[in-house]
Amino acid sequence: MAAPVTIPIVVNGACGKMGREVIKAVAQAEDMTLVGAIDKNPAVQGEDIGEVVGCGPVEVPITADLEAALVMAQSEGLGVMVDFTHPGTVYESVRAAIAYGVRPVVGTTGLSPERLQDLAEFAEKASIGCLIIPNFSIGMVLLQQAAVQAAQYFEHVEIIELHHNQKADAPSGTALQTAQMLQGLKKTYNSPQVEETEKLAGARGSTTADGIRIHSVRLPGLIAHQEVLFGAPGQLYTLRHDTSDRACYMPGVLLAIRRILPLKSLIYGLEQIL
Structure with a gap:
């Protein structure tokens, strides 16, 4: 009997405060498989992200190579990138994910209206779902x-x-x-x-x-x-x-990952998918 298909997940900003919570939540979700943990901190490169965040080994090394991780996530056509990074880099990361056919679930805030519009047009042309969620609670x-x-x-x-x-x-x-x-x-x-x-x-x-x-x-x-x-x-x-605890956002993050798969355009706000 074939093993059930799970959703490949890349976490961008994996060692940040929110990224760590996402890693733990994804590692515990039976319908998801962590395939990439992206963080630019040179001190943690190559380490097992599960060991770093305290949920035990998950056999996924931390890397700064987002594009390589996106290729892995795209391989089965179901890939999702969860982004909790920085306003100065999120736009390029989301465009890259869409270009590789990986669906972005974005918790990073600070995108300008012009860049949101650009991403919306890019996602629609690519027929790739994109969720921009200012707050997952x-x-x-x-x-x-x-x-x-x-x-x-x-x-x-x-x-x-x-x-x-x-x-x-x-x-x-x-x-x-x-x-x-x-x-x-x-x-x-x-x-x-x-x-x-x-x-x-x-x-x-x-x-x-x-x-x-x-x-x-x-x-x-x-x-x-x-x-x-x-x-x-x-x-x-x-x-x-x-x-009082960033764990409160994780039900919303997991919901967004599951709801994004059939989407073909950008949607803004958690309330739009509840």
Whole structure:
């Protein structure tokens, strides 16, 4: 009897905080096979990624050669690349994966709208599924859906996102996505009540085209947190999501890997595949 076919997985950014969690989750998934672990840190090249992340040997050496790993993942036509790297390199990695026929599942944020559009066009021409997911937490999806409901009744809203101080981009992709979802209601928020003056530039945060203010906090000790505050006379409605362990993202990552196989274009946001 033939062995069941499993999904070949390449993890790009394998030794990062999120990459390590993905390695553990994939190693435990019966329908997935880890075929590549990409990391540029010269100190770990050639080491077994399973030993490095603490889940036991998986016989996959760490390498910096993404293209070679993509060739391995593409061999059975089912390959998926999970990318948790850096805003400065993710665009080239995703284009390379699509070119090799490997489906990218991307958690790295910081892609510009122009580059997202370019990747969407490239994926469609290649008929390759691509998932860009600012946040893999089911709880965050629920928060965003609740925020859209609340925005129908409130005219004033601000977003506060808090992350560890090794996060390179601000505001976070999740905060931007939340603001974009509220913009879908075609409203203008936070109409000025007084003429404001900032004694320090940026004290009131950044402002979207429709008036939503976003504030970014970066501190050691944080992981990933977001508040959406709605205000009206006599009341404050607060939605908050807190992450205490990056393992909370793994059900979303595994779901995205399984759902991407039949896709033929780029999809943005976990809520689109639930």
